[in-house]
Amino acid sequence: MSLLDIRGLTLSTGGQTLVSDVSFSIAPGERLGLIGESGSGKSLTALATIGLLPRGFRVQGSIKLDGHEVVGASESAMIALRGATAATVFQEPLTALNPLMKVGKQVAEPVVRRHRRAGETVDRAAVAREVHSLLERVSLPDIDRIVKSYPYEISGGQRQRVAIAMALACRPKLLIADEPTTALDVTTQVEILDLLSGLVREDDMALLFISHDLPVVARVTENVVVLRRGEVIERGQVHAVFDEPKHEYTRSLVDAATAFDKALGPAR
Numbered sequence: 001m002s003l004l005d006i007r008g009l010t011l012s013t014g015g016q017t018l019v020s021d022v023s024f025s026i027a028p029g030e031r032l033g034l035i036g037e038s039g040s041g042k043s044l045t046a047l048a049t050i051g052l053l054p055r056g057f058r059v060q061g062s063i064k065l066d067g068h069e070v071v072g073a074s075e076s077a078m079i080a081l082r083g084a085t086a087a088t089v090f091q092e093p094l095t096a097l098n099p100l101m102k103v104g105k106q107v108a109e110p111v112v113r114r115h116r117r118a119g120e121t122v123d124r125a126a127v128a129r130e131v132h133s134l135l136e137r138v139s140l141p142d143i144d145r146i147v148k149s150y151p152y153e154i155s156g157g158q159r160q161r162v163a164i165a166m167a168l169a170c171r172p173k174l175l176i177a178d179e180p181t182t183a184l185d186v187t188t189q190v191e192i193l194d195l196l197s198g199l200v201r202e203d204d205m206a207l208l209f210i211s212h213d214l215p216v217v218a219r220v221t222e223n224v225v226v227l228r229r230g231e232v233i234e235r236g237q238v239h240a241v242f243d244e245p246k247h248e249y250t251r252s253l254v255d256a257a258t259a260f261d262k263a264l265g266p267a268r
């Protein structure tokens, strides 16, 4: 059974159809990239998957997340799925982080939530140990300082590592990463991409990775779906699509990205 199965997804608002008849699925452990230029409907598709579309959207079709229908699901049903089944990392880590709460406390929240869901009681020391090991897994330096820092006291790349640690704390079956490196400089982008890629493999998580950049997607996923103006125009193994794009639009994405690809260097 697919972990995520999207069939005929159509999203419209204010008389405009922004995503049209999109279908794709992700098997457990599979890494799928969703690419397309700005405004092609990538983020709306991701938000629909976790039931977080803005108000006023009409949703047609079906989204099954770990066998549960998301379209028309109640908020309480979605709360049960978010985090535990699908966790998210967004472009701007500040949106995931509370600016007024120290990093250690923020990472502790999903840890405690996960234990509560499992009906387990955990003491403060055990939570602190888990927070420490999560921050270690995302290769943050000087963890004792970082747990006591506010988000504005650490760098953008470090904030994104914290956001990834919070997603990992949920132990999700599916990680949805929406342009997680776009806001970062090229060197930090490469580090975060390689980190994400390694973590997803280690934990055998499935990954829905959203980007406008084909080389970025090629670095972390095996398959790709290409969106243009809300429609799927091409799909396949990422290297096949990269080497021999069938559609002119995909070709233009490949061409535009070549310079960046060179800057990335070889994948680990």
Ligand SMILES: Nc1ncnc2c1ncn2[C@@H]1O[C@H](COP(=O)(O)OP(=O)(O)OP(=O)(O)O)[C@@H](O)[C@H]1O
Residues within 6 Å of the ligand: 013, 018, 036, 037, 038, 039, 040, 041, 042, 043, 044, 045, 054, 212
């Ligand atoms: N709340 C909204 N109300 C109306 N239109 C919206 C809303 N959110 C997004 N859109 C429109 O839907 C289209 C798809 O948006 P979406 O954010 O999914 O694109 P994207 O492919 O993720 O782009 P980007 O790479 O820039 O994030 C765009 O034309 C956008 O302007």
